[in-house]
Amino acid sequence: MKKDWKTKLIHSDVRVPEGFRSLATPVYRGSTVLFVDATAVDDTWNQYEAGYTYGLYGTPTVLELAGRICELEGGYRTIITPGGQAAITLVDLALLKTGDHILLPQSVYTPSRKFASRILRGFGVDVGFYAPEIGCGISELLKPNTRLVWCESPGSITMEVQDVPAICEAAHKAGTLVALDNTWAAGVYFDAFAHGVDVTMQAVTKYVAGHSDLLLGSITVKDDAIYQKLGAAQQLVGIAASPDDCSLALRGMKTMAVRLKAIEAGALEVAKWMAARGEVEIVLHPALESCPGHALWKRDFTGSAGVFSVVFQKSFSKEEVLRFVNALELFKIGYSWGGVTSLAVAYDFRGSPGRPDYGHRIVRLSIGLEDIGDLKSDLEQALGKMR
Ligand SMILES: Cc1ncc(COP(=O)(O)O)c(C=O)c1O
Numbered sequence: 408m409k410k411d412w413k414t415k416l417i418h419s420d421v422r423v424p425e426g427f428r429s430l431a432t433p434v435y436r437g438s439t440v441l442f443v444d445a446t447a448v449d450d451t452w453n454q455y456e457a458g459y460t461y462g463l464y465g466t467p468t469v470l471e472l473a474g475r476i477c478e479l480e481g482g483y484r485t486i487i488t489p490g491g492q493a494a495i496t497l498v499d500l501a502l503l504k505t506g507d508h509i510l511l512p513q514s515v516y517t518p519s520r521k522f523a524s525r526i527l528r529g530f531g532v533d534v535g536f537y538a539p540e541i542g543c544g545i546s547e548l549l550k551p552n553t554r555l556v557w558c559e560s561p562g563s564i565t566m567e568v569q570d571v572p573a574i575c576e577a578a579h580k581a582g583t584l585v586a587l588d589n590t591w592a593a594g595v596y597f598d599a600f601a602h603g604v605d606v607t608m609q610a611v612t613k614y615v616a617g618h619s620d621l622l623l624g625s626i627t628v629k630d631d632a633i634y635q636k637l638g639a640a641q642q643l644v645g646i647a648a649s650p651d652d653c654s655l656a657l658r659g660m661k662t663m664a665v666r667l668k669a670i671e672a673g674a675l676e677v678a679k680w681m682a683a684r685g686e687v688e689i690v691l692h693p694a695l696e697s698c699p700g701h702a703l704w705k706r707d708f709t710g711s712a713g714v715f716s717v718v719f720q721k722s723f724s725k726e727e728v729l730r731f732v733n734a735l736e737l738f739k740i741g742y743s744w745g746g747v748t749s750l751a752v753a754y755d756f757r758g759s760p761g762r763p764d765y766g767h768r769i770v771r772l773s774i775g776l777e778d779i780g781d782l783k784s785d786l787e788q789a790l791g792k793m794r
Pocket of ligand 1: 490491610611
């Protein structure tokens with residue numbers, strides 16, 4: 408039909424040559440997805456069955472990232488969320504209802520703990536916490552209505568490695584699902600599904616993305632029954648991941664192996680160097696014997712990441728610990744981790760129930776890709792300024 412120029416702005420007849428091939432995944436944006444005809448209109452979220460229906464459920468860019476993470480983790484399907492915390496809360500919302508019981512480790516990522524103790528409790532879910540070293544002892548905490556046990560291994564900041572297979576065995580005997588925050592292992596250094604886990608999540612924000620420039624999360628499930636629950640919940644909660652961020656994550660993924668290898672080696676060197684310092688009481692790095700659960704790390708993991716914690720001697724005041732962090736020049740102060748820049752954050756566990764007695768003396772380090780000699784020099788000069 409003949410078109411006015413204003414219509415041509417929207418409905419153009421221009422055709423570019425076909426057959427473009429490139430190594431980069433194209434960015435397909437959504438919201439509106441076109442149907443071939445009026446009878447094809449469908450609001451099904453499961454685009455693997457129904458074809459593309461709406462941008463919220465993922466464009467080809469989002470689903471490629473989902474598929475690639477699923478492939479790496481050896482799961483059944485993966486759902487991409489706008490951040491790691493969104494992945495955690497979507498698992499909770501999809502798998503729990505009023506009257507159910509959930510268990511989380513005391514060492515769980517704090518926003519996950521808060522979501523459970525504030526939001527889930529508000530919805531009438533019975534929320535309990537357990538010592539991360541509990542292993543098969545979890546069976547004593549399981550109730551007839553326990554629907555979900557979370558694991559996070561190693562735990563946030565205090566780094567306890569968990570006996571995930573023992574927890575899975577006990578939980579499965581009671582008909583309870585196990586979800587794992589597998590972010591530290593980047594979904595690759597701990598084979599969650601081989602160790603019995605039903606649902607994994609990762610903050611893709613960290614090692615998959617790898618450059619501190621986006622926020623994404625992933626949930627990977629072991630079977631279709633769990634996938635149906637999660638997909639249906641994602642549709643109704645309405646959280647969509649940005650295709651632009653997914654394309655960046657796909658780019659980050661290509662170099663994840665070499666980044667992880669360099670970060671692992673650097674972190675081990677720095678951890679051992681810190682462990683030999685007189686100012687330090689203990690280094691909490693799963694690959695060091697000083698870390699609670701080190702033997703489990705050796706048994707179950709195939710590598711280690713760049714995040715670990717340092718506990719200073721009892722004689723150091725909070726001000727002195729903060730002076731150390733403030734004196735660092737190459738290590739920047741900030742949450743999140745997994746990028747190329749080394750980071751340091753001081754924590755204070757006084758008044759935190761179930762946390763080890765490290766008080767104000769614990770600092771989490773995330774090792775990036777700087778020269779390790781330079782990082783050690785930076786730590787050395789900062790240690791010298793504590794007193
Ligand atoms: C272990 C762990 N899980 C989940 C998250 C949440 O990820 P995001 O920052 O993408 O929401 C974080 C973030 O720091 C984390 O450390």
